[in-house]
Amino acid sequence: MIEVDILKNIKTYNGHHPLRIKTTFATNKITQIFGPSGIGKTTLLKILAGLVQPEQGFIRVNNEVWLHTQKQINWLPQQRKVGFVFQDYALFPHLTVEQHLLYGTPDKEYVARLLAIGQMQAFHQHKPKQLSGGQQQRLAILRALAIKPQILLMDEPFSALDYTLKKSLLTDLKPLLIELQTTCLVVTHYPLETEGWAELSFTLE
Amino acid sequence: MIEVDILKNIKTYNGHHPLRIKTTFATNKITQIFGPSGIGKTTLLKILAGLVQPEQGFIRVNNEVWLHTQKQINWLPQQRKVGFVFQDYALFPHLTVEQHLLYGTPDKEYVARLLAIGQMQAFHQHKPKQLSGGQQQRLAILRALAIKPQILLMDEPFSALDYTLKKSLLTDLKPLLIELQTTCLVVTHYPLETEGWAELSFTLE
Amino acid sequence: MDWTPILLSLKLSFITTLILLFIGLPVAYWLSGSHSILKIILEAIITMPLVLPPSVLGFYLLLTFSPQNALGKWLQDTFALQLVFSFKGLVLASVIYSLPFMISPVKSAFDHLPKSMTEASYTMGKSRTETFFLILLPNIKASILTAAVLTFAHTLGEFGVVLMIGGNIPGITKVASIAIYDSVESMDYANANYYSLLLFTITFVIVVTVFVLNRKSAKSPLE
Amino acid sequence: MDWTPILLSLKLSFITTLILLFIGLPVAYWLSGSHSILKIILEAIITMPLVLPPSVLGFYLLLTFSPQNALGKWLQDTFALQLVFSFKGLVLASVIYSLPFMISPVKSAFDHLPKSMTEASYTMGKSRTETFFLILLPNIKASILTAAVLTFAHTLGEFGVVLMIGGNIPGITKVASIAIYDSVESMDYANANYYSLLLFTITFVIVVTVFVLNRKSAKSPLE
């Protein structure tokens, strides 16, 4: 189980407004996260990954306390080993598709498997700027999986994919996530797209 | 009427493969464009805007020939005055939301109207990196409208917006497009999202 | 204590930096992007003045612009412009000498900018020039500032070239660097220390102020 | 025609550039990002050696490292290290003098990199060091190359400092810039021209080669 209880001040035009999230997520399950634009979904994922620091907070993943601001506990992003699919991809401009994946794992077989899942074999030598929007997004997903993460945090990961591609990707991802025993949190605006795939839902408001 | 007849060589892993598009788009209408990821939708829009040069091609917008490779006619992007919503937004990091719009028009009233349509009034002083994904996408749409374009080219413009927001945005956009007599081509993966809004469809394959 | 050399140095550095901003930014922009062999060779040529010891560069400039020489004579006869042993000549020499420090880092900065930023501006009907000034320059402000500070400091300390074509004339070409050197040479170390310290302090204050102002403007009003 | 000074110059420039890459890149990285006043002041201090005329900087180095002086004596007694009139001393002086040309442009380049690139690397379990070498450095390769080329050229032409603390010893501290200067001073202009041309040509070839190689690697195999 992932326990989250955080308070983050978000700076806005007219002062600060607090983002308070207190909830739990089931492990080894796929949870979809909803919420209007600008509510703080990306911020939540980044706090979980250790990329953004909340003013106050507590995060426990199974028996490990990742964050406890009062006790000054704060794991580094590196220690948390979460896979992160960035909303704006954040790809490495100088690396080819294949090198992106090899950056996360030395396992060539696994890399080949990921390329197949994303239907990216034909582009394994391309650099990000030579990829279409949808290809870039698939690479972002595959890269997050390269480290075989304990938790996979996905920020709008399917928004640039067409229906057929998305269906086949979802179908191929599921057994992989089960095999890796990965807990998956996926932010989405289209409940339909992950329906039947995600097992749980959480709405931020 | 917009007449398009172009040939663009797309470089891929195993040599070049040609992208051939010959079609017409109705003016003063909204046309949605479908097609699988990587087929060349973004490339088509960029060719229309004059940002990518096809090997061979002809583009006529009403009575103006924008591109005629054989006759060496090739209008600059500046002359074409198309509004472009980039798939990756391509915002200006140093400008605030309001400054983005003022960069396209000196008309402050019109800017206020655009901010209202995008529900971005509260963020008019924010710079791009202070905006959430959905806020950035809305800014990209509003910026494209700032120049009151004859043609509006939108590349996946709603992918990061939640349902409610998208609905209200679509509702507000329609009368504006009619008022400006803007022809609108919108690339989308979700036929549902623009259903009833777009009047025509075109599929690339 | 004579303030003239220090003021002269500051004036020379200031004018040189200003001119290099005018010349350097467009040239850097023009050199960026396309990697044609021609542009690479041009970029290499710009770097070449650095390779010569300043005093030797100064010597060649002296030969080139000497009124004894065709070019120098022509400039003198046609425009009454004498570039050796005059302040104008120092400016020209400093500009040539510091050119690469302005152009090269700024060119790299342009290279690092995403192409889509320019494209977005073009689709908004903005010309190359407008895009250059309103979009591209503001986004590489940090690099420009760095280049300007290096140019300024480098011109202040510039010595060999100035010594050669300036001729050490008080009030005209006797800049601070020469004055300090003279003090050292005539073993008036107290004076040398005094000048050095003064030049240090003034420059330090200028540089820190520029950096701090830049830091302020980089932050948004919201943070 | 004596090749020793030219080889010595190339050696000095090469070693200086190498050392500055080792020191400069981490320091530039450390200075980038956060804009604390402390770091701004440090950055300004790094720029300061530029402000002094090279020969005066050389004079202060001479004072500091003179065997008559505490530090110079200590270095000599403890490490048998003599920094005046030795090649090691020239290296040290060149490193100090060229420091800002390496650090400042590279720091700006780091500043321009998007934060998310680093974040993505961290979430993949990579340390700061791994991220620095595998992600950040390759993405500012153009700026590093530019800085290295400027440093190299600048050290080749470096003259005042070398003149002061080198002592013009053939084979040890008599580098090309000094040899050329000597020729000019003794009015052996033919020799000066010959040396200059040689230095020019060699450097030109090196710089163009580096730029062209970089251009190749910047292009993907697909283009």
Next chain:
Amino acid sequence: QPLRVAVAANAQFVIKPLQKDFQKKTKLQIEIITGSSGKLTAQIKNGAPYDVFLSADMEYPTNLFKAGFGLSAPKVYALGSLIVCSTSEVAIQNWQQLLLSPSITKIALANPELAPYGRATQEAMRQYGLWDKVHPKLIFGESIAQVNTYITTGAVKLGFTSEALIYENSTKHKFKWARIDPKAYSTIEQGMVVLSHAKKGNYSKAMQFYHYLSSPAAKQILRQNGYRVL
């Protein structure tokens, strides 16, 4: 416009009392520009606005005069005196043995290719058969001024320089020094020449200064500052 006098580095000290005395006598202002003789010559040939040139030797002024840059034939205004000098406690009188001693690791002299005093040093050392033996210890200064810097900062323990150094700086530094026998090197004839730039208005002033330098008063000052005069 004041009279501009370009002065070789070795004479930078003596020129100050000369300047003062001349101004007192004639009420004429002088501007002094110092540099190595070679550099000043190159500058004069390329349009430097100097009226009079005081070189460290006769070669440069003769060269200038022949090339048409001089108005008067070059004339010797002083003879230089070469000394060996130190700021350390050394037995300077036995300087020939001292040069060979292992305690002396560096010896400074002006570059023989550039500076007359360097040439004289080389000749003297050859004369005493020392040149080849001490060659690895030699440090070459660009001009006599740089050698003086090496000596006074203690960067070298021993240096060969012009006697003028001693009189200017005796209050600031404790010098140990010894005059080199003038027979051991060819005479350092320091020449002066009035330059053609003086035609642009300073001719009479320049000639006044030119004559002043040969006057008994000037000779007295030169003598007091370590030069010999004819």
